Amino acid sequence: MSDSIPSAHSDPDAAEKHHPANAEDRKAAAALSSLNTNEIGADSGAKPPSSADQEALGKAMSRLEIVAGQDAGMKPTGPRKEAEVVRKKAVKVASEDISLLVEQLDLTKAKATELLKSNDGDAKLAIKAFITPIGA
């Protein structure tokens, strides 16, 4: 699915090389930027900051990135990430089990896969877990 699409968040340095091919494109892009001006969604109303110093902002940006970078490097923070790591422990999921769950439990394929994975790929356990009411 989305694996063929690279991350939209690319390295800013790399982006430098990707300048629009010609002037027309650039102008069109500028024009396109105002495509939605008829909606209230446009940025145009914003005014530049009055008291924020550009330099300070630049420093703040880098600080934020460093902190974020450190965080990401030092510890895979958050219980969600850990849970993901646990789940990714290569649970093998049979495709016929997935289609069984899709058929029997009205699930999307993605959800069925997730459900199976969190139940060690066991269809019976997965069904049982799914139909047990929460809090019962």
Next chain:
Amino acid sequence: MPQPLGSKDASLFRQVVRHYENKQHKKGIKTADQILRKNPKHGDTLAMKALIISNLGQQEEAFAMAKEALRYDMKSHICWHVYGLLYRAEKNYEEAIKAYRFALRIEPESQPIQRDLALLQMQMRDYQGYIQSRTTMLQARPAFRQNWTALAIAHHLAGDLEEAEKVLTTYEETLKSTPPVSDMEHSEATLYKISIMAEAGKLEKALEQLDIVGHRITDVLAVMEMKADYLLRLDRKAEAEAAYTALLDRNPENSMYYDALIRAKGIPDSDHKVLKALYDSWVEKNPRGDAPRRIPLDFLEGEDFKQAADAYLQRMLKKGVPSLFANIKSLYTNTWKRDTVQELVEGYVSVPQTNGSAEGEANGDNKEFLSSSHYFLAQHYNYHLSRNLTKAMEHVDKAIELSPKAVEYQMTKARIWKHYGNLEKAAEEMEKARQLDEKDRYINSKAAKYQLRNNNNDKALENMSKFTRNETVGGAMGDLHEMQCVWYLTEDGEAYLRQKKLGLALKRFHGIYNIFDTWQEDQFDFHSFSLRKGMVRAYVDMVRWEDRLRQHPFYSRAALSAIRAYLLLHDQPDLAHGPLPNGVDGDADSAERKKALKKAKKEQERLEKIEADKRAARKAASTKGGDEVKKEDPDPFGNKLVQTQEPLNEATKFLTPLLELSPKSIEAQNLGFEVYLRRGKYALALKCLSAAHAIDASNPTLHIQLLRFRKALNSLSEPLPPQVAEVVNAEFETLLPKAQNLDEWNESFLSTHKDSALHTQAALTCRQLLKADSKAQCEKDLTATLDSQVESIETALAGLQLLDEWNSDQTAKAAYAEKAKSKWPESSVFQLN
């Protein structure tokens, strides 16, 4: 490949874009065509043309054109952007996100594409993607505060409170001087940060911040409330007491402030004297207030209650406050309080008028006191916890006699008739109330509602049309849709459902479904608007509210009815052609049945023709006037909806959000079972049973469904897949063991709940399912429930419907209806139709 244009065409292309911006669509298309004549394979131009066409409402052509444009120029970000915009217009957000990402890959620095992508990610609640987009946007333009706030919101909603706070702090640290007090964005962002701290449990720190910056913040009330709340949660009682006292000085009617103040003062719930003294002190400060007078009635007991209630009631009755009963009735769960109130007010009306309680006052005041007392008693005896309809009618007549012009008195009279089970009379009386004040929208709506309850849809719409803009496309009904008048659509749909006009019923329920879709859609603009305005706290609240939008009772009610309609349609497909006369839809002989069916079809066609004529007439009338013709609904009667081949799948569409967001509703679980059982989804059906069992193990509908599920499992036409069978059998064993003797199980249910009519009805249904030959006896037993157990008209009606479900013959139904009629002689609902 980029396709360079000649300089002349390039300037034309810029014109196309400008025309689009200025909504000069015709000119835009013309200019685009001019370019295309020379460069027929120019992707960007073709894409722009597609965008313009889509704005003119021709979605399909636009899509075809955009695809063609992409074929010519796969590497153009404009083509991909337009493709995304088209998907967005179709609300296919997932595909739109994909297209935007392609566009962004080609043109990573494009601000507008990045912005559009971010908005969509937010709408789809793709928080990880949103964080990424927002980080990129911040890197591109760090000078805008809203970019920082937006990134904080992204982290906050994704659940990372620490990071959110850090982002906000980082920005604050770049400020050299404190922004002026008039800077709303700063004020709101500061409060937002403090609320994030509190959400993370750092109350001390949040409080500290509040003390430092609080005095400079515009939203004074929020600061006071937050401070008071944090103090109380930190157990700093003396300060919390002062904070809540300050809040009460601002607004002495907020009961939550009183509750918090009492907790801050540490007054135990049982110490009524101190509590009363506290409330009294506030009464003294605000002699015109209501809350400090009313709240003590909740906890006072015995003689104290009687005194306080007496003072409260007399004060309000003298003023003639019409909402008094609504304010009092919550006390009635305590029977002693209920009886005391009754005794008190009965006392007021029995005192001879000349020396009434209001001595020395003018006679007019006394009359008002008397009439509002009678009005109060009428409502009192009409209320389900203290019902005595004969007395209610007496009192309301006296009240009307004293002030014949009072709309609400007449309205209550109509309600009494409703409770008598006479909907026709109720609608009539409500119409009288409406005529007392034709300018009053409230009573007009009430009258319409009562007409709908009486299944009189046309009359109701006529009333509604007095307050709608009838020149809207689709007339009054069109305006009610546009104004999202959900209550009316619900009542209208339910009225059609009762008449088994399923097409129209489904039409209304789908109308409500679409309104909820619109509400979901409405948040889109706010993802950027709120940021620009800086109102981020309200925005976060809204996002969270949208996440559970379909929890709303309006949705549940419409969805339940829609599911019922689809189940009916599945069980009796002939209903697609309109209601059939009774006695035919049973097992009547086929010739008669065919005839009725034909007649119903003819009626359907006739109505369609009338509507088509009307539409043609309207069109002819409006050709001159409006150049912007709004689309007419191509299916005003829901005939297309009702002719669906898959009613159960349609029902599932309503069911899924219902089960997801209101899992504690036993009605939803009951109906979920019905849908899933018919669809052969045994695991899901069992899930509903288990959930219902967890809510109320002795629910009568559940009792029947357990038996039906056991029977269904015993007689499967083809075996379930082995894994499903194993789980279902094992799980169901706990609800109704396979070895259980079903007759015994049912009879023991019956004897446990022999005093409850609904449970008896359920047990009789089961007995009848277990032993078909017991039907005659079951019918007799069901009729016998009218002697003692059945207390309400609704339950009695449910019994009558049960006979329908059992396919009982007319004589059994007539016997039941007659008996019910003699028990409720004023009612009009026990008619065999």
